[in-house]
Amino acid sequence: MNDSRSETSTISTDDCAAIQVCRLKKTFARRSDGQTIVSIECLDLIVPSGEVLFIVGPTGCGKSTLLSLLSGLESPTSGEVIIAGQKPDIRHDHLNGILGIIFQQDRLLPWRTALQNVAIGLEIAGVTKARRVELAQKWLYKLGLKGFENSYPRELSGGMRQRVAMARTFALEPKILLGDEVFSQLDKITSQKLGADFHLFAREQKMTVILVTHQLEEAIQFGDRVVVMGNYAKVLLDVSIQGFKNKNEANALCEQIENVMRQEDTPVSR
Ligand SMILES: Nc1ncnc2c1ncn2[C@@H]1O[C@H](COP(=O)(O)OP(=O)(O)OP(=O)(O)O)[C@@H](O)[C@H]1O
Numbered sequence: 001m002n003d004s005r006s007e008t009s010t011i012s013t014d015d016c017a018a019i020q021v022c023r024l025k026k027t028f029a030r031r032s033d034g035q036t037i038v039s040i041e042c043l044d045l046i047v048p049s050g051e052v053l054f055i056v057g058p059t060g061c062g063k064s065t066l067l068s069l070l071s072g073l074e075s076p077t078s079g080e081v082i083i084a085g086q087k088p089d090i091r092h093d094h095l096n097g098i099l100g101i102i103f104q105q106d107r108l109l110p111w112r113t114a115l116q117n118v119a120i121g122l123e124i125a126g127v128t129k130a131r132r133v134e135l136a137q138k139w140l141y142k143l144g145l146k147g148f149e150n151s152y153p154r155e156l157s158g159g160m161r162q163r164v165a166m167a168r169t170f171a172l173e174p175k176i177l178l179g180d181e182v183f184s185q186l187d188k189i190t191s192q193k194l195g196a197d198f199h200l201f202a203r204e205q206k207m208t209v210i211l212v213t214h215q216l217e218e219a220i221q222f223g224d225r226v227v228v229m230g231n232y233a234k235v236l237l238d239v240s241i242q243g244f245k246n247k248n249e250a251n252a253l254c255e256q257i258e259n260v261m262r263q264e265d266t267p268v269s270r
């Protein structure tokens with residue numbers, strides 16, 4: 001049982017919001033000299049249930065830090081994060097089955113087959129063996145890996161391994177999904193194909209999604225909304241792109257986002 005659930009929150013309970021971030025600040029003490037590094041200065045963000053939100057911004061602006069805070073891997077220096085009504089904390093299991101994370105690296109276990117890798121989260125969740133196999137197989141098939149259930153990660157290509165990692169997360173059918181530059185290590189065509197599958201399944205499952213990316217085209221093609229961050233995770237632009245599929249409009253938005261980022265792109269002394 002998570003003790004943080006009983007703590008009082010400054011955020012009002014809003015059933016429509018899957019993710020709420022209020023006056024969030026995160027600093028780190030640099031190990032080499034103890035200097036305080038500000039990663040996130042003061043961020044407010046509300047993500048309604050079922051929204052697909054892309055976060056873009058220059059390197060070092062705090063995107064990965066935000067995902068670490070949302071997933072409970074890190075805790076805020078001040079301010080608050082609420083996921084599905086609860087404070088995330090990786091040490092507790094209260095968000096199991098609710099929150100899924102896909103990392104940049106596939107993080108597969110080399111001694112487990114593709115099927116066993118996909119089933120790992122289900123195993124931890126206590127799902128019966130027959131059901132684990134059924135679900136793992138279903139997601140491997142959906143992701144085009146029929147015939148590779150018994151292959152080990154070293155026998156698969158990078159794109160195939162990333163598909164196994166996606167299947168591992170989707171098999172848990174999380175309500176909220178976080179991803180950090182999920183396809184950035186793959187070639188453009190593979191990354192586009194995987195991206196299309198990813199978004200198809202996420203929409204089918206009505207998931208709330210936050211994806212960090214450097215691919216503006218992906219964000220505009222698949223997102224409902226794009227948040228552009230500047231230094232210290234300051235929100236420079238927050239734009240809804242629902243139903244925004246006209247090519248000219250998309251190109252104009254791309255240009256606008258790039259201009260905003262260019263103006264912010266000066267190196268900051270941290
Ligand atoms: N564990 C840590 N200890 C010290 N500083 C950290 C730590 N994690 C992040 N930072 C600092 O916080 C800032 C933001 O880092 P973060 O990884 O969130 O950036 P990012 O936006 O994800 O960048 P990129 O696009 O390059 O992945 C950087 O200045 C980084 O050095």
Ligand SMILES: [Mg+2]
Nearest residue numbers: 063064065180
């Ligand atoms: Mg990052």
